[in-house]
Amino acid sequence: YGSIGISPAATAAWRAHAVTQGSMPQVGRADAYLQAASRATRSGIEGVVPNVWPINVFEPCWSLYTLHLAGLFAHPALAEAVRVIVAQLDARLGVRGLGPALHFAADADDTAVALCVLRLAGRDPADDALRHFEIGELFVTFPGERNASVSTNIHALHALRLLGKPAAGTSAYVEANRNPHGLWDNEKWHVSWLYPTAHAVAALAQGKPQWRDERALAALLQAQRDDGGWGAGRASTFEETAYALFALHVMDGSEEPTGRRRIAQAVARALEWML
Template identity: 35%
Template sequence: MSTRPGPAADRGGVAADAEKLVAGLLRDPWGRVAPSVYESARLITLAPWLTGHAERLRFVLAAQRADGGWGPPGGYALVPTLSAVESLLTVLRADEAGSPPAVRRTEVLASVERALVTLGGWLGDEGPNVPDTPAVDLIVPALVEAINVRLDRLPADSLTPQARTPLGLPRGMGGDRLVGVRRLIASGARVPAKLAHSFEVVGAAAGAPPGVGPGRLGTVGASPAATAAWIAVAGAARGARSHLRELALRQGGPVPCPIPITVFERAWVSSGLARVGIPLRARRELVESLTAALGPTGASTGPGLPTDADTTSVTLYALGHLGAPVAPESLWGYDTGGHFATWPGEDGASVTTNAHVLDAFGQHLATRPAAESRYAAVVHRLSGWLRDQQRADGAWHDRWHASPYYATACAVLALHEYGRGPALAQAVDRAVDWVLGSQRPDGSWGRWSGTAEETAYALHVLLGLGRSTRGRLAEAVRGGRAYLRRTAGRQPQTALWHGKELYAPAAIVESVTLAALHLAASRAELESSAAPF
């Protein structure tokens, strides 16, 4: 990240950093995602034969928090903590059977003891709410079931009575859906493509269902855990084994998820940079890869995942900015009549998916007035739907990101640029007021603490509307820009994106901060007569 002084130099430094970032995307088609406790722990259980087993075990043990849990604050810790505990109980069982230990048994027992006591409190009626992360209503019951089975088989004197108490499910969650999915797979019926991403929950006795298996790269569902589970039930799986081995070697043992994220990463990075006017020199390569990702039902995040409206919309929007527009016809398949589903049959609805769909339709309509009769009605409908999802405080929240700053930035920019209909200006004003009122004393923004990513989203809201920066707004921008210049690229990224557990897509986060710094420097140049930034 460039640290050169002065607004003009900042813009030049940001452009150079953006060029390096995009070049890195094209060199590494798998994408950059930090190691996952959940996925690494699943491999400890499902693939102890895989290279890096000891390193994964040490990674999981080292990641445990002082309170006995793993992962982010609140209910987001439940899935990684359950996964870690189940894997450590598996290690204890293997140790009893005579397998050579990778770490001291006493260390594993102490870790399990602390975690189980903590889980007992979380899974009671007073425990934290469980966030709406992908497949959580399958993953949590499956892991609770497995932990209770392993506890029952553990010698009675291994743990204290409090730690050995069988775990229950969180309030409001049952196991019926997991039972139904397992029955569906055991029947031999074809299952929804999205289930491949969490195939590890179905159990080894289910067999390999039609339609679930490794793709061209060897991954099942863009998930190491799902791939390992498929290997366990499918037998010969040379391509899948090779994929896991390469991934483990690349990461030094621990593994990320989701991976690969080729289209997701390239679409979000290129569209975000282009939206604020940062030049992209690798246009031809980006256009070719993004165009190739589009099919009759749109684009998917990466190999092994089904197509979805979110990735499709951002891919279309990126191609429009790259000078290679594609008509958004593939999006109609996700239209529910009210909003657009991320995929057909989605439970719930996503603000950011619909903001991105509005971007795609709005951009196409803005450049092709002759398409008014085809797309105007859906632009009006999406504008009204997004407006109606705004919270009372002026923010938006979403199911694909833990931070309201991401959802708010997506909604505000789409409504400002392409929205049609009544009361949109008032909605945007309320969002700006919420951002201004939630800034932290150090100039940052963030849900749990200040982060560069969330500060960048806040600056996109404040600077992406083309408004003059004076008074309170100018002060907020100065503080946010100073925070980004101190921290962006110099601190570990905070996991905020919804996967099976929270994760951070590193290149996307970097692009968001670069775009915010570019906006701030550009505005400083335009308003050089104002108070210095």
């Protein structure tokens, strides 16, 4: 790409130093990368760049995974777009897994979500690439990681369950990382507790039609704001409200009538706020 670690900031810093050392062929590649990164924002403002670019594995993986959480993975209107992305991911997944971008170091998080997407699309990928990151009963995001990521293990659990592989240790790790209210709020990759909570609910419920979690459901419903949305900060946000709705969508499938009525009321309030 001509970048330093797919980071526009690191690339710009390297370039600033390199030009003081005389002309170098790599400076031209760095310039081209920074210009392409700026164009990718579509802002039209010179110097505005993404914090990381490109992420041409992460974005399609998480987009399709999110369609699954929303119950839209198999929607006929999206079938062709899903087919194209799945074919690309299938071709790119190697024995070492995938990272956020092509030609970037593989990690357990991107690999796990890619496996989820491929299995949801009817493919039968091996779990070997994910096993490279397994240490004991949990998964590290990348070799040498000092503190494990809860969401990486949530995604690993989801992938293993979709593939029909044993995952008791990973499941226990995910369960052990709840807060006293039954939610997940200690994820280092995302500022909002709603992100890991939505994904954890989906992973824990996978393959278990009778799975229910009244404690998490009660806490999630209680966290709904007066305006109908959800948010970890001072105000509701569309993204976090979507995460809450994803979790409720999963929970609704195995709830008793009383619980389903409570979920329906919360969803109606959320939709009124969102729309």
